[in-house]
Every structure is written in structure tokens, then in C-alpha cells.
Amino acid sequence: EAGVAQSPRYKIIEKRQSVAxxxxxxxxxxxxxxxxxxxxxxxxxxIQFQNNGVVDDSQLPKDRFSAERLKGVDSTLKIQPAKxxxxxxxxxxxxxxxxxRYEQYFGPGTRLTVT
Amino acid sequence: AQSVTQPDIxxxxxxxxxxxxxxxxxxGATPYLFWYVQxxxxxxQLLLKYFSGDTLVQGIKGFEAEFKRSQSSFNLRKPSVHxxxxxxxxxxxxDSSASKIIFxxxxxxxxxx
Numbered sequence: 001e002a003g004v005a006q007s008p009r010y011k012i013i014e015k016r017q018s019v020a021x022x023x024x025x026x027x028x029x030x031x032x033x034x035x036x037x038x039x040x041x042x043x044x045x046x047i048q049f050q051n052n053g054v055v056d057d058s059q060l061p062k063d064r065f066s067a068e069r070l071k072g073v074d075s076t077l078k079i080q081p082a083k084x085x086x087x088x089x090x091x092x093x094x095x096x097x098x099x100x101r102y103e104q105y106f107g108p109g110t111r112l113t114v115t
Numbered sequence: 116a117q118s119v120t121q122p123d124i125x126x127x128x129x130x131x132x133x134x135x136x137x138x139x140x141x142x143g144a145t146p147y148l149f150w151y152v153q154x155x156x157x158x159x160q161l162l163l164k165y166f167s168g169d170t171l172v173q174g175i176k177g178f179e180a181e182f183k184r185s186q187s188s189f190n191l192r193k194p195s196v197h198x199x200x201x202x203x204x205x206x207x208x209x210d211s212s213a214s215k216i217i218f219x220x221x222x223x224x225x226x227x228x
Contacts, residue, residue, distance in 0.1 A: 024168020
């Protein structure tokens with residue numbers, strides 16, 4: 001079974017520029033998550049989708065971050081404009097369903113550096 | 116509110132020695148508890164999980180964890196560590212009604228040859 005795919009793996013941008021990340025979850029997984037992992041910290045949930053609907057985006061900085069999952073499969077996360085504090089690893093994960101008992105499978109992440 | 120505390124930021128153990136990583140949680144109902152491992156440059160991989168039943172849970176790579184409700188703890192153990200176990204370990208908590216799980220800040224494990 002193919003895992004969660006993410007691209008790009010690394011990205012370096014200057015502050016105030018925009019950037020987009022792509023995620024392809026495991027086939028058949030209805031739930032997709034985007035996490036932000038700042039160096040030295042655990043992953044923090046940014047947004048969670050169930051199919052193409054948003055379940056939780058309470059910690060997404062909506063003034064600069066946006067995400068979509070138009071066909072209920074792939075997803076993109078965008079930052080516009082980027083700030084220095086956005087430097088982090090952005091992890092995508094997927095699971096069969098919603099709720100704490102469903103195992104989340106993680107992609108390798110995209111490491112973003114904002115200079 | 117749910118929270119997870121991993122009191123040890125960095126632990127170093129000798130290869131072949133036993134390991135225990137601490138995790139304390141705060142949660143009102145019966146939690147779902149997880150341990151994940153993250154190798155450098157990799158995503159997180161699930162080691163084991165506890166939902167109910169036997170409080171001693173076996174996981175992959177020879178790891179086990181014990182749920183102690185009275186202590187609000189879910190410590191991860193391994194009887195003999197290998198150099199390949201060097202990684203970051205994250206404890207996480209969720210429940211059946213919550214749509215998400217909360218991660219601790221992680222413990223970095225180094226192995227001394």
C-alpha cells in the first residue's frame with residue numbers, strides 16, 4: 001500500500017512570498033490532516049478534512065493560511081504572505097475516519113525555511 | 116482540555132540498556148493514547164496505541180507501554196535499545212468524540228555506543 005505523498009520535500013522562500021504544499025493521502029482514507037511542526041515541538045493540527053469538508057480549522061491562521069481538498073482526495077496548503085515564524089515542517093496525514101481511535105498515517109513532510 | 120506532557124526533552128542511553136520514556140496526560144474521560152516515533156527527515160510512525168482493555172500494550176520494534184489511570188501516565192518502555200532506535204518520540208492523546216489528537220512536545224533519544 002502506497003503511503004502519504006507530499007511535495008516538495010524542501011522549500012526556501014523569502015518573507016512575504018507565497019508558497020504551496022501538496023499532499024496525496026492513502027487511497028480510501030476519508031480524513032486528511034495538515035500539521036505544523038516547529039523545531040523542538042510536537043505537531044500542531046492546522047486543519048482537518050473529512051472528504052472535502054472541513055472538520056476543524058480552529059488553529060489555522062486564516063489571514064495567511066488556506067487549504068483545500070476539492071475532490072476529497074488530494075489537498076493543497078497555501079501560505080500567503082509567509083512570515084519568518086512560518087519556518088517549520090508541514091506534515092500531512094490521513095486516516096480512515098474521524099476520531100481519536102483512527103490511526104493517522106503521516107507523510108515525510110515539507111520543510112519550509114522563510115528567510 | 117486535553118494536554119500531554121513529556122517531561123524529558125532529551126535522553127541518552129547505552130546500546131543494550133533498558134529504556135523508559137515518560138508521558139503524562141490530562142483528560143477527563145477515558146483517553147485514547149498513542150506513541151509515535153519520528154526518525155530524522157521522516158514523518159511520524161505509530162509504535163503502539165491504547166484504547167481499552169489490557170493496560171500493557173505491545174507495539175512494533177519491541178516497544179511496549181503501560182496505561183496507569185491512577186497516575187495519568189502512559190510510559191513507553193523497551194528492554195534493550197538498539198542504535199537504530201535513536202529518534203524523536205511523541206506521546207499523543209485523543210478520544211472517540213474528539214476529531215483530533217494532541218501531541219506532546221517529544222523526547223529525543225540518543226544511543227551511546
